[in-house]
Amino acid sequence: MEERTFNTAGPQIPADNYTIDPLSRFDLDDILMLIRQKRYFVLHAPRQTGKTSCLLALRDYLNKEGKYLAVYANVEGGQALRNKVKSVVGTVVDTISRELRIIVGNNSYNCIQEEAKKMESGAVVAEYLTQLSMAIDKPLVLLFDEIDSLVGDSLVSVLRQLRSGYANRPAAFPQSVILCGVRDVRDYRIVLSNQDIVTGGSAFNIKAKSLRLGNFSKEEIHDLFMQHTHETGQEFDEDCFPIIWSATEGQPWLVNAIGLEVTSNMCENRDRSVRITPDMVERAIENIIYRRDTHIDILINILKEDRVRRVIQPMLANSYNASDYLIPSDDILYAEEVGLIMRERGKPRRISNNIYRQIILSELKPAQVS
Ligand SMILES: Nc1ncnc2c1ncn2[C@@H]1O[C@H](COP(=O)(O)OP(=O)(O)O)[C@@H](O)[C@H]1O
Ligand SMILES: [Mg+2]
Structure with a gap:
């Protein structure tokens, strides 16, 4: 057998990679309870924390246990389509459908996909999930990954469609939905194509809870x-x-x-x-x-955002306490959710680790602070 290695490319494959049991990284009992209680909830963490590895392990655990049919769907395919709602919802349905085929091992539910996609209205996802939930003999658990790769009208459409069937669960809608991404859905500020702004919290006001996946101990x-x-x-x-x-x-x-x-x-x-x-x-x-692997490169790109600079630069100048009231709290929350800074009760904010600190120091010289 080939030696296992440390993994730096995508989700864990325990047979190939040294792995911390993903199911030990969150409170599995808590998650199982939320699923039993038919909740829709959020699991979020910065990039490359192990979210996808955890979702895939949870899916396999649930399917092995056998009470639910669990389907994982990564919706990042909708990212490039931006505000083209009809294409995005079509892609979402295609993705769920493909993953479902892998889980059940056959094409028996393909006609539901085709029927739903014929619909004229944009409510293709809701229609598909309704028909699918009715067709399968177990409650459906849907694990939506990279939900925040969807933007604007498309994101709002998907969130609202999930809300629209909520009352019909579990017989005619998923028993439980986990939305997984970097930010907590509540914190999304979604800009629509007509320039209206909707908050994630209002588009998806059925969310029961937000769980955050932490770092390794x-x-x-x-x-x-x-x-x-x-x-x-x-x-x-x-x-x-x-x-x-x-x-x-x-x-x-x-x-x-x-x-x-x-x-x-x-x-x-x-x-x-x-x-x-x-x-x-x-x-x-x-x-x-x-x-400068991708992980570091993306970090450097995030540092170019004004809302991030507003938080980081005073920290470099060591003036974060004095000027705290000048920094919008949304900016601080964002810097925390993307994993750049850490906040602990009663302590000043700090950069999340020494590697990030060194990169930040070389990218944003304290001298730039006016
Ligand atoms: N259970 C785990 N054990 C060891 N390393 C892990 C584990 N989960 C994640 N990692 C590390 O994190 C990286 C990203 O994992 P992934 O599941 O794709 O995270 P995310 O979906 O949060 O971006 C992996 O390439 C690996 O380096
Ligand atoms: Mg992922």
Whole structure:
């Protein structure tokens, strides 16, 4: 068997990647209760935290358990279509349909997809979910991923369609829907094509709860690296772990990026008899910052947004307490939801981890603060 590795590209495949059990990363009992209670709710976290890995594991858990039919649908395909509502809702239906075929292993529900898409009104998603819920013999649980890749009229249309059938669940609409994305739906400020602004909270006022997926704990980081040690024999000096912690504070992609860099991109360490030392980890971190993988690149793009600068620049100048009242609270919430800053009760805001801090410092020089 091929050695497993640290994963830095997309959702986890436990057979190929060292993995923290995704179902242990949230309160599974809480989620199962919400599903039992027929709730529609939100799971959100910054990019590359493990949302998709968690949803896929939850889907498989539910389908194995057998009380519900759980379908995962990633709606990012609607992103490029922006305000073209009819195309977006069509894509959403196609995506659910395709995923459903994979789960049930046949085409038996295809006619529902075709019938729904013939509809003249835009309510194709609601129609499809109604017909589908009635046709299957178990309550449907729908896991919608990357919901915030939809924008404007299309997003509002999908949210309203989910609301429109809500009263008919579970016989004629999904028992439970989980909307997954970076931001909490409540916080969306959706600009329609007629320039009206709708809040996510009003378009989707049936939401019961928002759960946020957190970062890895120190123990989880250790556990992940020990999987490598157990499977390859390669050891890590214990002094590596405080460095990995302060560099990442448990951000899952960053943690894996260090693991991959230090055990396989750094050629000299592919020899598993080499013991990994703190200075090797430091070098791995420098390489990651320098190389600017997509994760880092997107971070840099986010830093170009005015609403982010308004929050970050005073922090660099160390003046966040004095000027706090000048910073719109929506901006602070945004910076937190995208994972740039952390807030803990009773403590000043801070940049989420040392890697982000270094990147921010090189992108936004404190000198730029007027
Ligand atoms: N359960 C896990 N165990 C170990 N690493 C994980 C786990 N879940 C996520 N990761 C890390 O996070 C990255 C992104 O995972 P993904 O599920 O695609 O997150 P998201 O959907 O939040 O962007 C993975 O490539 C991996 O580096
Ligand atoms: Mg994802």
